[in-house]
């Protein structure tokens with residue numbers, strides 16, 4: 012086995028094991044599992060970058076000229092972005108799903124590995140070293156935001172389900188005792204902090220039905236209740252999309268500059284660049300709607316899910332089914 | 342009469358106001374985005390810019406009819422598409438002036454602290470002036486910009502962070518507008534086109550008068566063993582040319598993929614290449630009147646009668662000598678051409694004709710292809726808006742980064758009480774709602790409480 016293949020095997024093994032550990036952490040909140048899962052994620056990610064570097068060193072060929080290379084970078088960047096966000100915003104709970112997607116993407120990538128292939132003339136440009144990593148990093152960010160939105164929706168609909176299923180526990184619902192609609196303003200109340208003598212307006216939990224069920228010992232509710240609040244999940248998604256959208260914007264712009272240099276026009280309405288524009292439109296809409304109170308939360312989460320569906324279409328659908336100037340099959 | 346005119350004016354004003362209100366609604370903008378996205382997606386799925394025949398052959402009849410009736414075959418240049426982009430730009434402009442600018446730089450006004458979700462009340466003790474001084478120092482040290490105003494005899498302190506970043510949205514919108522202006526400039530004054538130059542031939546570019554002569558076209562394909570078999574990977578395409586621009590001086594140059602040639606501000610790109618093949622059709626050994634001899638490019642046909650022709654459909658680089666079949670080696674080692682005899686839309690037959698050889702077509706007809714030459718496909722483009730698009734892209738990105746990575750927040754502080762007993766009310770607002778600032782607000786108020 013060559014060094015790059017050994018590194019690839021290490022990365023896949025680390026992602027699979029890490030995904031299992033972090034999914035188990037998600038279900039049990041056992042800190043020990045997190046302490047195993049996160050280092051595995053880091054090891055897998057490092058092995059992947061080392062593998063891409065090794066391929067470059069062995070062949071002298073920039074490794075991102077085919078779907079194998081780009082999917083590898085997608086999974087490595089997805090894990091990297093997740094890890095940074097996890098340390099910054101305590102995003103551990105999403106790790107198992109991110110690693111699972113990374114492992115699947117990497118496994119699928121290997122089916123496209125044709126060995127070392129020199130790039131076709133159009134790809135022999137310094138732009139490939141700028142444009143491709145930017146676009147792939149944008150896709151990877153959207154993958155992480157997709158996972159967080161998915162968890163948002165699970166928690167949101169579980170709350171709705173529990174609310175339909177019974178009267179909300181008075182203590183959890185606050186003084187009104189009635190169910191509280193999940194909206195930003197109503198979820199706030201002034202809480203007294205006995206210790207400092209300070210009254211602070213703060214969020215009082217935006218899933219009262221889940222909180223009530225958790226108090227009764229309901230396992231699913233306990234588990235979902237240990238996720239961040241819906242508002243926090245929404246803010247996390249927003250922040251990750253806030254990384255992805257500028258990356259996608261620079262990615263599309265650098266792609267246009269490259270197209271100008273190799274095909275004579277920034278924009279040829281090639282299926283790939285056009286599909287990226289569709290994703291850009293969806294995420295730009297997300298950002299605009301997120302400025303409205305009524306659109307934060309569940310609607311924004313659905314847009315983020317839809318946005319990632321357009322990314323999958325743009326990334327894999329167009330490459331595999333629709334041939335064009337960008338298709339790696341040509 | 343005057344009353345009627347006045348009424349008409351009022352009606353027009355109202356309609357205009359309604360229109361402006363519509364165009365400044367963010368929901369309207371997003372609806373336009375949705376239509377834009379949908380139309381763009383149709384263009385990804387439906388093949389663009391093909392002949393009507395293509396749709397009839399490849400799509401179901403109903404779908405082909407739909408595509409052609411609704412002009413979905415050239416969607417990006419259709420009125421609807423351009424109209425939607427125009428509406429987006431108009432909406433962007435109206436929104437920028439009516440909402441983004443006024444809303445993003447809010448005036449300093451007192452608020453009802455307890456009505457703002459992020460609020461806190463702290464009990465403080467000491468001299469009023471000392472408390473105020475301590476408070477201001479605390480906030481300044483943390484990067485807040487302090488301003489004070491009096492309203493109804495009550496002093497309010499306003500603290501802003503990243504206030505400058507409130508202009509991020511404006512910057513992003515301006516960037517988008519500049520890009521649109523750059524692309525419109527190209528539409529108005531730019532041009533593009535393509536030309537195929539056969540080796541040894543000189544072409545004059547109609548829009549610029551520049552002359553380009555192709556001295557030599559080189560290509561390189563490397564055979565590479567992959568898991569799915571041997572493939573021939575293209576490695577390089579290069580045109581050696583001589584050209585004369587406005588100054589009429591002939592110069593040598595090389596055009597490669599990713600390395601265009603600049604003649605008087607117009608750029609020339611290596612786009613494609615192909616093999617022009619010479620055909621000759623004889624009947625009973627004699628040339629046929631009305632059938633021109635000469636070079637054809639792939640896709641062209643020799644007309645031999647009304648609707649009838651011999652089409653040069655494909656160049657084959659290497660024919661396997663043993664089997665007489667085409668191989669996947671595109672290099673012209675043992676070259677040949679695929680020809681098709683067509684009658685209107687019907688294909689009567691096809692044959693692989695080796696270069697230098699001939700085939701009998703029956704009834705005394707004999708087709709030969711004595712030689713081929715390489716031609717280089719050059720694309721050219723003059724784009725005066727390019728610099729604007731570059732600037733716009735930079736401005737747009739700066740705006741995005743400002744809007745996303747800096748969170749303008751405002752604190753409203755009111756001190757009430759007397760003697761040495763005071764109550765400090767603090768409220769916070771941000772341009773992105775309250776949730777995004779909750780943790781920081783708690784931390785800030787906690788620190789304020791501790792520094793008391």
Ligand code: HEM
Pocket residue numbers: 295298299301302364365366367370371373428429430432433434436437440441444509510513514517737740741744745772773
């Ligand atoms: C139809 C066109 C557009 C309209 C009418 C529009 C309108 C607006 C408005 C009113 C806001 C502020 C919302 C608020 O805080 O109250 C906003 C935010 C923003 N707009 Fe636009 N916009 C348009 C297109 C664009 C485009 C093409 C871009 C380019 C990327 C863009 C980038 C932004 C950004 C970055 C924000 C800030 C979002 C945030 O703070 O999270 N907009 N837009």
